[in-house]
Amino acid sequence: MELIRFREFSPDVYREYPLDEWSSSLRSVCGNFQSKPCDGMRGVTGRVHPSKAGGIELVQVANDLATIQRNLDDIRKDYGEHLFLLLQIEGECGIEQLGRQTIVAPGDCVLVDSSSPSTFHFGGKFSNHLSVHLPRQIFLSDRTTRVDVSRRVEADDPMSSILRGLVAKLMKTDSGDKRAPELRELLFSATRQAFASDDADDLSLHSDCGYHRIEIVQILIDRHLTEKKLTPQWLANRVGVSLRTLQGDFSVLGTTVNSLIRMRRLYYARDQLSLVRSGNDTTIAEVAYNSGFNDISYFNRCFRKIFSCTPKTIVRPENSVGLS
Numbered sequence: 001m002e003l004i005r006f007r008e009f010s011p012d013v014y015r016e017y018p019l020d021e022w023s024s025s026l027r028s029v030c031g032n033f034q035s036k037p038c039d040g041m042r043g044v045t046g047r048v049h050p051s052k053a054g055g056i057e058l059v060q061v062a063n064d065l066a067t068i069q070r071n072l073d074d075i076r077k078d079y080g081e082h083l084f085l086l087l088q089i090e091g092e093c094g095i096e097q098l099g100r101q102t103i104v105a106p107g108d109c110v111l112v113d114s115s116s117p118s119t120f121h122f123g124g125k126f127s128n129h130l131s132v133h134l135p136r137q138i139f140l141s142d143r144t145t146r147v148d149v150s151r152r153v154e155a156d157d158p159m160s161s162i163l164r165g166l167v168a169k170l171m172k173t174d175s176g177d178k179r180a181p182e183l184r185e186l187l188f189s190a191t192r193q194a195f196a197s198d199d200a201d202d203l204s205l206h207s208d209c210g211y212h213r214i215e216i217v218q219i220l221i222d223r224h225l226t227e228k229k230l231t232p233q234w235l236a237n238r239v240g241v242s243l244r245t246l247q248g249d250f251s252v253l254g255t256t257v258n259s260l261i262r263m264r265r266l267y268y269a270r271d272q273l274s275l276v277r278s279g280n281d282t283t284i285a286e287v288a289y290n291s292g293f294n295d296i297s298y299f300n301r302c303f304r305k306i307f308s309c310t311p312k313t314i315v316r317p318e319n320s321v322g323l324s
């Protein structure tokens with residue numbers, strides 16, 4: 001297998017880290033996760049090693065923990081907006097997310113959604129994988145291909161080989177290389193195809209369970225993110241409850257439906273602005289409108305509040321002239 005390409009992520013000897021130090025390293029690059037060692041263990045053998053692959057963030061996560069978990073409290077504290085493309089290098093890992101249980105072995109690939117609770121099971125056995133951080137909203141708002149999260153693509157599947165090869169190629173490509181944007185888009189496209197859903201409509205819209213309604217509404221937001229019809233009332237109608245009931249469901253998460261729509265549109269806009277920085281000639285105003293915002297001043301205020309910077313700072317200075 002092509003795993004030999006990732007030999008630099010498999011050193012002969014791993015050191016043991018204090019649990020707090022290892023966990024802090026993971027949170028700094030992947031977001032809030034809870035790391036739990038096996039009984040009697042106080043350290044973690046492995047490492048958390050971030051790097052760049054053609055302008056994409058890449059993180060090696062090697063450990064011998066019992067579990068790593070991301071729950072609703074973690075998501076509230078850290079509103080991550082990534083899909084993690086995991087490439088398993090050594091050992092096995094069990095993954096639970098969105099009601100699906102998956103076991104990955106060396107060479108396998110799987111997608112994990114940072115905005116939904118997840119649990120990684122290691123059972124104290126050594127596991128080593130690469131986590132490629134992909135722009136979640138750009139992926140899920142593409143209505144031409146629906147993506148299956150938490151589905152495994154096996155090592156001997158040709159699509160798995162393609163994904164590993166593209167990541168290996170990006171690792172050898174500087175972010176400033178003129179080929180980097182095309183390679184990134186090729187990886188995005190290949191990932192969509194590798195995890196394309198076979199189900200044309202996998203939603204059971206009506207439910208008496210508030211948590212199930214929240215899951216359905218989040219999927220609907222992702223699928224219709226840039227459409228003008230996307231409003232809290234439209235979502236309430238789709239799941240068959242009153243707007244007041246739906247707002248009550250989301251109060252458990254400490255947010256509102258409108259805030260969630262706005263947040264995801266802002267993250268989508270930020271990812272689009274990164275493409276502007278990479279050479280796309282789209283203007284900031286066009287990005288705002290295409291992301292579902294009708295008022296550029298309101299968009300700028302919301303963007304600054306969430307990201308502590310203006311949209312122009314995401315775009316390279318040499319491309320920022322006239323982008324307002």
